[in-house]
Amino acid sequence: MKRLPSHRLVSAACIFLVTLAISLFSLSHNRQLGQMEGMAEEYFDLGISLTLTHEFPVVENTPFVFRPPGYSVFIASVLTVWGGLSDDETRLRNSRDRELDIDIKDAVGVVLIAQCLLLGLSSVFLFLWLSSFLSLPVAMSFALAFGCNPYTIILTGLLHYGLLHVFFIIISSYALSHAVARQNPVGLYLFFAGVLWGLSALVRPVALILPVFAFVIFLYRLGPSWMSIAKATIVFAIGMTIVIAPYTLRNYALTQRFIPVNAQAGAVFWG
Numbered sequence: 001m002k003r004l005p006s007h008r009l010v011s012a013a014c015i016f017l018v019t020l021a022i023s024l025f026s027l028s029h030n031r032q033l034g035q036m037e038g039m040a041e042e043y044f045d046l047g048i049s050l051t052l053t054h055e056f057p058v059v060e061n062t063p064f065v066f067r068p069p070g071y072s073v074f075i076a077s078v079l080t081v082w083g084g085l086s087d088d089e090t091r092l093r094n095s096r097d098r099e100l101d102i103d104i105k106d107a108v109g110v111v112l113i114a115q116c117l118l119l120g121l122s123s124v125f126l127f128l129w130l131s132s133f134l135s136l137p138v139a140m141s142f143a144l145a146f147g148c149n150p151y152t153i154i155l156t157g158l159l160h161y162g163l164l165h166v167f168f169i170i171i172s173s174y175a176l177s178h179a180v181a182r183q184n185p186v187g188l189y190l191f192f193a194g195v196l197w198g199l200s201a202l203v204r205p206v207a208l209i210l211p212v213f214a215f216v217i218f219l220y221r222l223g224p225s226w227m228s229i230a231k232a233t234i235v236f237a238i239g240m241t242i243v244i245a246p247y248t249l250r251n252y253a254l255t256q257r258f259i260p261v262n263a264q265a266g267a268v269f270w271g
Contacts, residue, residue, distance in 0.1 A: 008131060011140055012124045019147035020120040023156045027112055043067060044111070044159045047075025048104065051085055063254035068262045069247060070168075070203030071161035078114040079107055108159065115156045115163050122167045123147030129174035132181075161203050168200035172207075176214070176236075180221050186231045194239020201244055205261040208244075211237045 046064070049057045050072055056064045079085055084106055127143035134142075146152060155163040175196050179189035201207035211233060218232040244260060251259040 007136065008128070011131075011136060012127055015127050015140065015143050015147065016120040016124045018144065019123045020116055022148050023116040023119050023153050024113070026153050027116060027157055043071045043161060044075060044104075044108070046072035047079065047111075048085070048107070050076035051079045063251075065251050065255060065259055065263045067264075068161070068202055068205055070199065071164050073202075074114075074164050075111055078111050082107075082110045084110065111159065112157055118163055118167050119147055119152060119156055122152075122163070122170050125167075125171050125174055129170065129177060132178070165200065165204045168196065168203055172196040172200050176217075180217060186228060186235055190232055190235045191239040194236040194241075195243055196239075197236075198240035198243030201240065201261060202247060207240075208260055211240065 046056060046067065049055075056069070056072070058064065123143045123146055126146055127139050130142055131139035152163070152166070155166075172193065175189070175193040179193045182189060197207050197210055201210075214236050215229070215233045218229045222228040222232060248258070248260050251257070251261075257263075
């Protein structure tokens, strides 16, 4: 992989630190949205359950398939690395009714701090992507405008998938752009881009229809070689499928229905 020039690395580090500092300052000095007094969806509760039981819950004898798993897995990963719920996990394992009231205030704070880090990384990857075809000052300006504006900073204090989805959209678009820009885009780079877009679909399933649009991109980039277009589309789609298929099979095993990511995908597509 080509090494980044030192000036791009320094710029990326500055963008990360500035974005992180502003988002943490906002988080500590303002009453952020949090769970919006119950209006935010139950991803955090699912993340807690996944951390403590290592599985998604069954609600009223129905397997939980209404929410995409990505954000809950992110929360569970953050809390597992943090380790603050380890004692509760032990007590839950020894509990007969499998229920346990826990103080989640610290856990919420850890997740919100992780989202500040996520915003900083999103800004960095946006800068790296833009600086590959724009001048350094312009790319830095756009990345800072993205990372430091109130509409993204406020997402760091909201227990919702928005910021994680934006992060995956940025890195997935960067990877696909990099793959398509290569002299021969069919190969490992396209497959890796498909994997990232598959992860994005597990956060919010709007990306499920992306292979159709990727086909149009390949048509423009590789035409009129239909064989190369077909290969590129198939490789990209395989990358997405490898990530999504295990969760689709899990949903089918539990519900006997074809549910690629979650049972509300139709509403998402309509939106």
